[in-house]
Amino acid sequence: xxSLPPAPATISDVAARAGVGVGTVSRVLNGRxxxxxxxxxxxxxxxxALAYRPSSAARSLSLRRTHVIGVVVPFFTSPSAxxxxxxxxxxxxxxQYDLMxxxxxxxDRREHAFRLFDRGDRSDGLLLVSLVPPxxxxxxxxxxxxxxxxxxxxxxxxxxxxxxxxxxxELAAAHLIGLGHRRIAFIGDKPPDPFRFASSRDxxxxxxxxxxxxxxxxRPEYVREGTQSHQVARxxxxxxxxxxxxxxxxxxxxxxxxxGVLEAARILGIRVPEELSVVGFDDxxxxxxxxxxxxxxxxxxxxxxxxxxLLRLLEGDAASSGGPYVEQLPVEVVVRSTTGPPPG
Amino acid sequence: xxSLPPAPATISDVAARAGVGVGTVSRVLNGRxxxxxxxxxxxxxxxxALAYRPSSAARSLSLRRTHVIGVVVPFFTSPSAxxxxxxxxxxxxxxQYDLMxxxxxxxDRREHAFRLFDRGDRSDGLLLVSLVPPxxxxxxxxxxxxxxxxxxxxxxxxxxxxxxxxxxxELAAAHLIGLGHRRIAFIGDKPPDPFRFASSRDxxxxxxxxxxxxxxxxRPEYVREGTQSHQVARxxxxxxxxxxxxxxxxxxxxxxxxxGVLEAARILGIRVPEELSVVGFDDxxxxxxxxxxxxxxxxxxxxxxxxxxLLRLLEGDAASSGGPYVEQLPVEVVVRSTTGPPPG
DNA sequence: AGGTCGGTTGGAACCGCTTCCACATGCTCT
DNA sequence: AGAGCATGTGGAAGCGGTTCCAACCGACCT
Numbered sequence: 159x160x161s162l163p164p165a166p167a168t169i170s171d172v173a174a175r176a177g178v179g180v181g182t183v184s185r186v187l188n189g190r191x192x193x194x195x196x197x198x199x200x201x202x203x204x205x206x207a208l209a210y211r212p213s214s215a216a217r218s219l220s221l222r223r224t225h226v227i228g229v230v231v232p233f234f235t236s237p238s239a240x241x242x243x244x245x246x247x248x249x250x251x252x253x254q255y256d257l258m259x260x261x262x263x264x265x266d267r268r269e270h271a272f273r274l275f276d277r278g279d280r281s282d283g284l285l286l287v288s289l290v291p292p293x294x295x296x297x298x299x300x301x302x303x304x305x306x307x308x309x310x311x312x313x314x315x316x317x318x319x320x321x322x323x324x325x326x327x328e329l330a331a332a333h334l335i336g337l338g339h340r341r342i343a344f345i346g347d348k349p350p351d352p353f354r355f356a357s358s359r360d361x362x363x364x365x366x367x368x369x370x371x372x373x374x375x376x377r378p379e380y381v382r383e384g385t386q387s388h389q390v391a392r393x394x395x396x397x398x399x400x401x402x403x404x405x406x407x408x409x410x411x412x413x414x415x416x417x418g419v420l421e422a423a424r425i426l427g428i429r430v431p432e433e434l435s436v437v438g439f440d441d442x443x444x445x446x447x448x449x450x451x452x453x454x455x456x457x458x459x460x461x462x463x464x465x466x467x468l469l470r471l472l473e474g475d476a477a478s479s480g481g482p483y484v485e486q487l488p489v490e491v492v493v494r495s496t497t498g499p500p501p502g
Numbered sequence: 503x504x505s506l507p508p509a510p511a512t513i514s515d516v517a518a519r520a521g522v523g524v525g526t527v528s529r530v531l532n533g534r535x536x537x538x539x540x541x542x543x544x545x546x547x548x549x550x551a552l553a554y555r556p557s558s559a560a561r562s563l564s565l566r567r568t569h570v571i572g573v574v575v576p577f578f579t580s581p582s583a584x585x586x587x588x589x590x591x592x593x594x595x596x597x598q599y600d601l602m603x604x605x606x607x608x609x610d611r612r613e614h615a616f617r618l619f620d621r622g623d624r625s626d627g628l629l630l631v632s633l634v635p636p637x638x639x640x641x642x643x644x645x646x647x648x649x650x651x652x653x654x655x656x657x658x659x660x661x662x663x664x665x666x667x668x669x670x671x672e673l674a675a676a677h678l679i680g681l682g683h684r685r686i687a688f689i690g691d692k693p694p695d696p697f698r699f700a701s702s703r704d705x706x707x708x709x710x711x712x713x714x715x716x717x718x719x720x721r722p723e724y725v726r727e728g729t730q731s732h733q734v735a736r737x738x739x740x741x742x743x744x745x746x747x748x749x750x751x752x753x754x755x756x757x758x759x760x761x762g763v764l765e766a767a768r769i770l771g772i773r774v775p776e777e778l779s780v781v782g783f784d785d786x787x788x789x790x791x792x793x794x795x796x797x798x799x800x801x802x803x804x805x806x807x808x809x810x811x812l813l814r815l816l817e818g819d820a821a822s823s824g825g826p827y828v829e830q831l832p833v834e835v836v837v838r839s840t841t842g843p844p845p846g
Numbered sequence: 847a848g849g850t851c852g853g854t855t856g857g858a859a860c861c862g863c864t865t866c867c868a869c870a871t872g873c874t875c876t
Numbered sequence: 877a878g879a880g881c882a883t884g885t886g887g888a889a890g891c892g893g894t895t896c897c898a899a900c901c902g903a904c905c906t
Contacts, residue, residue: 166621166646168892179856184894192854211621215568216892218559219861226602233591237787240584247577247605256618258570259603261591274600277510277555279862302510388791417791443581444788447732447761512862523886528864536884560862563891623892 167208176204187212218279226256227468228281230271232288233261236386236414237442238457242287242309245461253469255282262289278302283468285309286316287461305471309464310357317471317483319464323357326453326489327364327409330437333451333491334407335372339435339500342369343380343398343405345391345415358383358411361439365409380405384415391418392425399426399434406434406500413438413445413452420448420496431498441492449495456487463487511552520548531556562623570600571812572625574615576632577605580730580758581786582801586631586653589805597813599626606633622646627812629653630660631805649815653808654701661815661827663808667701670797670833671708671753674781677795677835678751679716683779683844686713687724687742687749689735689759702727702755705783709753724749728759735762736769743770743778750778750844757782757789757796764792764840775842785836793839800831807831 169187173180178197185193186201193201204210218224229246231239243259250257258281260271272291275284276298283305290311291299299306300315308318334342344365347358366376379401384390391410395418398405410416416438420430428434438445441454463485513531517524522541529537530545537545548554562568573590575583587603594601602625604615616635619628620642627649634655635643643650644659652662678686688709691702710720723745728734735754739762742749754760760782764774772778782789785798807829 166623169894170892173856180893181857181895182855185855188894194854197854211617213563213621213623213892215559215562215623216861217894219557219563219863219891220893220895222861224559233588244577244605247603248607251605251607251611256624257603257605259591259601261588261595261601263592263595267595273555277557279510279557279559421791444791447765447788448792513864514862517886524863525865525887526885529885532864538884541884557862560891561864563861563893564863564865566891 166213167210169210169212171208172201172204172210175208176200222279223282224280225254226258226281227283227285227465228258228260228271228275229285229287230260230262230268230275230289231286232263233259236288236412237444238412238440239288241442241457242461242464245458245463246285246287246309246465247461248458249462249465249469253465255469255472272298275299275304276302278304283307283472285461285464285468286311287464305468307464307468307471309460312484314482317467317485319460319467319485319487321455321460321487321489323360324364324367326439326455327361327366327411328368329364329489329491330361330409330439330453331365331368332372333493333497334409334435334437335368335374337407337435337497337499339407340374341377341380341403341405341500342374342407342409344382344409344411345394345398345419346381346383346411348383348385361411386412386414388414388418388421391415392422393418395419395422396426399423399428407436407497408434409437409439411439413440413442413450416450416452416496417444417448420450430496433501435497435500437491437497445492445494451494451497452492453489454492455489460487510557511554513554513556515552516545516548516554519552520544566623567626568624569598570602570625571627571629571809572602572604572615572619573629573631574604574606574612574619574633575630576607577603580632580756581788582756582784583632585786585801586805586808589802589807590629590631590653590809591805592802593806593809593813597809599813599816616642619643619648620646622648627651627816629805629808629812630655631808649812651808651812651815653804656828658826661811661829663804663811663829663831665799665804665831665833667704668708668711670783670799671705671755672712673708673833673835674705674753674783674797675709675712676716677837678753678779678781678841679712679718681751681779681841681843683751684718685721685724685747685749685844686718686751686753688726688753688755689738689742689763690725690727690755692727692729705755730756730758732758732762732765735759736766737762739763739766740770743767743772751780751841752778753781753783755783757784757786757794760794760796760840761788761792764794774840777845779841779844781835781841789836789838795838795841796836797833798836799833804831 169180169183173183186198262268262271272295286308288310296315306316308316312318346362382394384394408419416436419436423430423434438450438452441452445452513524513527517527530542606612606615616639630652632654640659650660652660656662690706726738728738752763760780763780767774767778782794782796785796789796
């Protein structure tokens with residue numbers, strides 16, 4: 159018969175072996191001052207001998223904190239989300255907190271993820287990435303006193319890390335206008351679902367503003383919307399490039415979409431940047447590979463700053479906790495090889 | 503003064519309000535049979551009225567299970583790891599388990615991640631991605647009876663999901679040989695660190711085998727090693743392409759490295775595929791964008807299959823639990839536009 | 847010598863759940 | 877009628893920590 163491995167040692171095993179009370183062991187574990195060096199040594203010896211490791215479940219219950227930070231993120235939808243999570247993970251890695259990841263592709267998962275956390279005993283804090291919590295959820299989160307930071311999403315109830323999307327759109331369009339383009343198309347996200355917020359919409363506004371201030375009329379047939387996928391964007395771009403008077407430049411609201419535009423150009427035999435300029439948004443890694451000119455937003459930093467802010471909140475920094483603290487990260491155009499002067 | 507929100511309701515609050523004992527509430531919560539319909543209704547009413555949600559910390563402690571699955575992964579090092587995690591997340595999403603993510607960039611983090619889990623009370627199971635646990639850790643994991651599945655890494659102690667790297671290397675080289683190439687270089691990973699396993703080494707073996715069976719001599723100056731980054735690979739490729747007799751094809755052990763080779767070719771003004779063929783490995787999303795010919799391995803599936811296997815183990819399927827159960831996923835060459843016949 | 851006082855220490859109570867055991871109830875079966 | 881038996885139910889014990897309180901100790905005071 160197989161001998162079961164011994165159950166993991168508990169704090170009272172340690173206490174028994176060291177010949178002290180459980181309280182003393184706990185004090186040693188938590189580095190409290192009032193323990194005589196000799197006693198401490200005996201306890202440490204026992205801990206070592208029994209290979210004792212405290213139970214985190216028991217600690218959570220007793221302390222009413224979990225040492226876990228929940229991250230809710232539409233993980234699948236975009237490579238940029240991954241980059242943000244990387245920023246978060248790197249900060250949490252050097253903290254005492256662990257990272258619980260919730261992907262929320264579908265709507266009911268989103269619901270589920272929120273419900274999971276809003277009791278407040280699963281995690282000590284929450285990072286919501288590219289996601290706006292619905293109002294009833296906001297209430298529950300606040301009732302549970304769960305510190306919460308939004309990354310890439312605004313909400314008056316929570317501090318957030320965002321970028322200036324309007325300005326991003328403006329910069330992209332201005333870059334193209336500066337090169338001499340006048341016929342500039344825009345491919346944005348499809349109208350936002352209730353949970354997403356309208357970052358693409360803001361980029362559209364920036365685009366329109368830049369055009370306006372250059373005295374260029376916005377042509378409705380040049381402004382299109384579709385999902386983030388590059389396949390959809392490719393289809394839209396093919397449409398656009400078959401227009402009787404086709405645009406000489408396309409600004410896409412994400413790199414994924416911009417890559418779709420590049421594919422479309424390749425399919426139609428249109429040379430980039432000689433015959434068509436393309437600008438993306440995000441500056442994901444692929445953009446560098448493919449030489450895509452794009453509007454860089456600090457994805458990694460959005461995650462790391464969000465995590466840092468949350469950690470500060472958890473340490474009771476009420477200053478940033480309170481109202482609508484908003485940190486705005488800079489955007490900039492990264493010029494690579496998909497933009498140039500218009501043909502002719 | 504601000505009124506604190508009431509503490510979350512506990513099971514005994516519910517019991518009190520429903521006028522029953524805590525045991526009965528627990529039975530209702532867990533859908534046990536022996537509860538009179540009338541009683542059940544009263545309890546449900548109380549639960550609803552108090553917006554009661556059970557404490558998962560308390561449940562974990564009492565049940566000795568956490569409903570969490572730990573995923574340990576070198577998250578930052580490669581886009582392929584992300585794809586595997588996606589596969590894992592999608593399977594766990596439709597299970598009762600939550601996903602705790604541990605990134606392990608540096609060696610001490612790796613240590614940390616393992617220690618965290620090996621007591622067995624943080625998670626009910628573990629998925630190790632592209633990581634081979636050191637022997638002492640294997641012991642602890644087994645002692646803690648923590649079900650554990652390896653994804654993209656072999657170890658006799660645990661079931662695993664892998665691919666046939668030798669065959670992958672062979673297929674890549676055979677594809678190039680089939681096109682008529684004779685001067686085929688190979689860029690692999692640098693010698694594995696103790697935690698990684700030698701997948702690149704196996705790919706080298708496949709490459710050598712294919713060459714051998716075509717009667718082509720392996721030239722040492724054509725076989726190079728470097729880290730996974732495309733920058734490093736680019737440097738190596740530039741070296742390679744400046745050789746007096748330069749290769750007409752390069753097989754890289756990862757797509758990231760293959761992209762570095764493409765960059766090198768661009769820098770040197772060497773046309774692909776007319777003057778140089780390039781084959782990668784993995785088939786990450788970028789490969790499709792850039793038209794890279796590559797050896798596809800099912801990244802997403804490796805994650806999803808690993809997660810499914812682990813779930814089966816957790817349900818007590820001893821069959822797959824036991825010995826060195828190994829699931830081998832297929833590899834195949836995906837021909838795109840970076841390979842063609844050799845020049846001349 | 848007796849009283850204070852600060853530093854150590856043991857252990858009970860508690861965190862919120864599950865589970866088991868004892869007990870009550872209303873039947874059926876001799 | 878009394879034993880036997882499901883069926884429902886209450887509540888104590890236990891999961892493994894933390895924390896608080898009381899007790900103990902020797903040193904130091906008067």
